[in-house]
Amino acid sequence: MPKMKTKSSAKKRFKVTASGRIKAGQAGKRHGMIKRTRKFIRDARGTTILCKADENIVKTYMPYNR
Secondary structure (H helix, E strand, O other): OOOOOOOHHHHHHEEEOOOOOEEEEOOOOOOOHHHOOHHHHHHOOOEEEOOHHHHHHHHHHOOOOO
């Protein structure tokens, strides 16, 4: 059986935590910061943990990172 391929875009964007959750960068901070609230900008710093539904999608892209 040949090895399964990992999506290159997924391995660049996501990391798997020790407990198996998926860590990703916060969305919505590329441009248009003037119209965003100060609270949004503060809360969108750093990384975030994906919800279960999105996590299952990303895990199919990275079969060996479980």
